[in-house]
Amino acid sequence: MRFEEFMAARLPALLRYATALSGNRAEADDVVQEALTRALVRWGRIGRLEEPYAYVRTMVTNEFLSRQRRRRFWLVPLDRHDRAEPPPPQGGGDLWSRLETLPRQQRVVLVLRFYEGLSDDEIAEVLGCRGGTVRGYASRALATLRVELANEGVLS
Numbered sequence: 001m002r003f004e005e006f007m008a009a010r011l012p013a014l015l016r017y018a019t020a021l022s023g024n025r026a027e028a029d030d031v032v033q034e035a036l037t038r039a040l041v042r043w044g045r046i047g048r049l050e051e052p053y054a055y056v057r058t059m060v061t062n063e064f065l066s067r068q069r070r071r072r073f074w075l076v077p078l079d080r081h082d083r084a085e086p087p088p089p090q091g092g093g094d095l096w097s098r099l100e101t102l103p104r105q106q107r108v109v110l111v112l113r114f115y116e117g118l119s120d121d122e123i124a125e126v127l128g129c130r131g132g133t134v135r136g137y138a139s140r141a142l143a144t145l146r147v148e149l150a151n152e153g154v155l156s
Helices: 003-022 025-041 052-069 095-100 104-115 120-127 131-151
Strands: none
Touching (some): 003 104, 025 052, 095 104, 104 120, 104 131, 120 131
16 A cells, blocks of 8 residues: 555544544644654555554554653644544533543543544553553543542532
């Protein structure tokens, strides 16, 4: 598969994924652009993989996580994009804003599990950790969300 073919087929999915992680369209654009720039350089090897999307998704995840260690610049989007936005919140109302309050690792685990539909072992492979670590992140994240919802009287 050529890089251009991959981009045409998978760019919208990568942008939706990055937007779900970051909660910010401008940051998602930057994360995906940086990951794809690195992927292009290595495309000879990545393109031969059985599932290049999984590899590039891992690159997007790592780029998102590494941004917390770098100096942060606030970006203002200059125009609206025609690209796909994350799905609108359903049921929980402000679910996406609640996800933004979680630590990045926990947020990544929840998005990979519930938005991308990956198993704990697949998430562990993306994050480069063990399945138990993934389950721990998920447990702490869900517990935090449960406490917040209970405090607001949403859960009884």
